[in-house]
Amino acid sequence: MNQPSPHQGRRRLLKGAAAMAAASVAGAPSAARTAPADPWAYAQGIIDQFSKPLDFSQREVSITSHGARPCQLHAVDGFPTIDAKGKVLTPVPGSHDCYPALRAAIAAVHQVGGGTVLVPAGDWYCKGPIVLLSNVRVHLAARARIRFSADPRDYARDGDYDCGANGKLVLSRWQGNDCLNFSPLVYARGQRNIAITGADWTSELDGQAGVPFEDGSGNGWWGMNPKGARQGPNPDAMHQGRNNPLNPESLAALAPGLDAAVLARIQGDAPDWRSDEKFLPALSEAGVPIEKRIFGLGHYLRPCMVEFIDCDHVLMQGYQVINTPFWIHHPVDCRRVHFSKVRMESIGPNSDGFDPESCDTVLVDGCWFNTGDDCIAIKAGKNLDTNYGPTRNVVIQNSVMNSGHGAVTLGSEMSAGIEHVYAQHLDVRNQHWQTDPLNTVVRLKTNMNRGGFLRHFYVRDVKLPNGVRLKPGFYKPIPGGPVKAGTVPTGGGAVITFDCDYAPAFDLIRSRPPEVSHVHISDIRVADVKTAEGTFGCYQAFIVLGPVAHSYNGPAGKPILPVTDVTISDCDFGKPVSAAQPWFIHNAKNIALRNVVIGGKRYDENLSG
Secondary structure, eight states, rough: OOOOTTTTTOOSSSHHHHHHHHHHHSSSSSHHHHHOSHHHHHHHHHHHHTTTTTOOOOOEOOOOGGGGOOEEEEEEEEETTOOOEEEEEEEOOTOOOHHHHHHHHHHHHHHHHHHHEOOEEEEEEEESSEEETTEEEEEEEEEEEEEEEOOOGGGGSSSEEEEEOOOOEEEETTTTTEEEEEEOOOEEESSSEEEEEEEETSSSEEOOTTTTTTTSSOOOGOOOOOHHHHSOTTTTTOOOBOOTTTTTTSSTTTTTTOHHHHHHHHHHTTTTTTTTTHHHHHHHTTTGGGGOBBBBBOOOOEEEEEEEEEOOOEEEEEEEESSOOOOOOESSSSSEEEESEEEEEEEEOOOSSSSBOOOOEEEEEEEEEESSSSSSEBBOOOOTTTTTOEEEEEEEEEEOOOOEEEEEEEEOTTTTEEEEEEEEEEEOOOOTTSSSSOOOOEEEETTTOOOOOEEEEEEEEETTTTTTOOOOOOOOOTTTSSSOOOOOOOOSSSEEEETSSSSGGGSSOOOOOEEEEEEEEEEEEEOEEETTEEEEESEEEEEEEEEOOOGGOOOOTTOOOOOEEEEEEEEEEOOOOOOOEEEEESEEEEEEEEEEETTTEEEEEEEEE
């Protein structure tokens, strides 16, 4: 590549990187480690930072002034959700491309000091990403719908890094690891004072992830996922979980100075270690520089729908997102992120709703989640990619959660740590409980690879009018450990789930034990639902699966610390299916129950296990 390193020119990115990396190992400064005297006053202090709206110039430019024209739609065979084949709407072939007009309007507004780029009512076909620049707001009017093209080449055409046959790519982060990849459909890097907004939930961003690729080359973005590939016309099609012949047969080609024994340990002997989803984490473990972690065309790492990297003062507000290729909203290394009144309807693989990663000061308020994966999943890097530091100072409130894996999840990519997270006033409605239930409500997931710390996590006032998933999603341990397979429903069925051994077999390097402490949950109210088998609110009330020492494979002598200092108070979990064992605890201590009701029985006791 004849381009500068992705590290160069990134404001703040590597400034103090060594210090941040050290902090991710040794922990954050002592002030951050200290529990607040009044946690909800601390949370209010975060909320108050968003009381003043972002300031944009009154200047407004319509995309039509730069040549945009609306398109017509027709129905084609595709996937409305990852589990259902059917008709989906997409622009008719030959539709006018509004990407040049959007790009020109954003550039023009930015160059004169900022303002608003208006997308009027209508359907607009966009063959490329919306790339935001400082002091620019892109606003969708009521009934304005941007239909992003279903063509990977459109997101590997105009990036900052010319990677030859792989395309012109952008700096991105995929499941916690840095790489050069397809551009997200809405993207910004190193910008300040940016926004994407809508008039209401008729203002729509459509990722068209269930639409077959326009050139006939594949089963759409969702077809890059193993489940999507299996459901397509060619079940043997390549996907992110199959060995990609474009990836070198040995990491030595990209990390020639690495010790042979270390190299062998990172690669392992799994037959699929060269699949894109495993090859990227291996590049991180091997210390391969980002400029050599090239994916894009010929690879199967789907882009996020909205991803902002290293940005300050970010607003996402008032629109609806549907049918997204991958994670829906993914701010990385951003400060002052306001996520407000956004609706998400995307039942696709890895369709997490909102994943702030290594961000500081975040407010989620008034959003609606109906997703194919976690509604909210707070992240902080994976493997050795901890250069952006921890995520801290997050408030989540006044939102509705329906389908998804977890309502409020922390992890699993959390190697740099997570602290000071506050969730309150949530309506975990689980509206589709009969056909597509929410798996769990409060969810922590990490393991011996992802490690990291979680501390100062507070939850209160959560209502569950339709319970959670009633069928267990059982933990799959590494054989021979103390917790048997088919016994603990860490994957779904409990209201509260601490899973410190999440998917352990996926990661070959398991030498970073997580540390979890200071978690305080109160006022969760679960209502039972009637089923053919009986009336229940959950499979199990709560699970605390602390770090499992059997899964550790690093140097001897490292402590495997229990989960500690957890309080669950003033909660009613309804009636569990597993009435004989309403909870499970392993490697945890000081788990305090105060006025906790399960199946009509009150518990006030201290638990360890």
